[in-house]
Amino acid sequence: QRVELKPVIGSTNQHWLSQLAHLNNGDICVAECQTAGRGRRGRAWVSPFGGQLIMSMYWRLEQGMAAAMGLSLVVGIAIVEALNAQGFKGVALKWPNDLYVNGRKLAGILVEMSGTAGGSCHLVIGVGLNLLLPTPEQAHISQPVAELAELGEIKDRNGLVIALSQHLQHCLAIFEAQGIAAFQEQWNRLDYFNGKAVKVLMSEQVIHGIARGIDEQGALLLELSNGSIQRYLGGEVSLRGE
Ligand code: ATP
DSSP: OOEEEEEEESOHHHHHHTTGGGOOTTOEEEEEEESSOBOGGGOBOOOOTTSEEEEEEEEEETTOGGGGTTHHHHHHHHHHHHHHHTTOOOOEEETTTEEEETTEEEEEEEEEEEEOTTSOEEEEEEEEEESSOOHHHHTTOSSOBOOGGGGSOOOOHHHHHHHHHHHHHHHHHHHHHHOGGGGHHHHHHHBTTTTSEEEEEETTEEEEEEEEEEOTTOOEEEEOTTSOEEEEOSSSEEEEEO
16 A cells, blocks of 8 residues: 655645556555645635645545445545544534534545546545644634544544544445445434534525435435425535524
8 A cells, every 4th residue: 555645735636636547445645735725616625734634545446436426425434433443532424525523624525536448437535634723724714613633632643544544445345345325324323414404505596404314325315394305416515504
């Protein structure tokens, strides 16, 4: 397994995406600082020097792109498991790609993919986890943030990277064999918004309801005021608390 360490980089995801042909499953790129960190749909990800755990892992999914649906949910579970194993408790998940502490964003996940001629697909799984963010940097973030340091002393950043890498590989192997359904129950237990009033934002539309976790395909379930259940599979959909 290859581990590439970069003090400063544009984006660890971009770095791995530019060398897909030379990577093997589980290879990771870790950086201290990103100058062009990114979130979903071109949004910026703030990752200042020393304040975060920034890591991208390569994985080749033999089943192809369609099978990658719901992958960020599985990555979320792997991160929670790794943090628990390192003694950090109280982390929840927000559909589809965030980790929360007390309703504030602790970490973001960005899965990027590219198909191959053989039908399989290259995945680059990016994780940005706030350890201790400098206050001036927090002012550049458009939503409330959380830091791992709130949950306990961070004694071993290398240990965190190793735990994260191991739990990711473990969960990815299960995901390949059994799909997202194997994680449904666990995800729903960790879901920050489960049972809470939320709104779903879709381009021009805002839909209000009660979050009811995910189904066996990883779709977000929203209970509407008439009692019916609406499902959302991702893409251009964002979830917010009321
Ligand atoms: P969605 O629910 O659609 O995913 P999101 O706001 O969580 O919405 P992402 O693309 O997942 O969007 O993440 C990018 C957003 O995360 C930024 O627009 C900003 O609000 C927030 N953000 C950026 N840097 C950080 C950081 N270091 N810690 C916490 N939040 C951050």
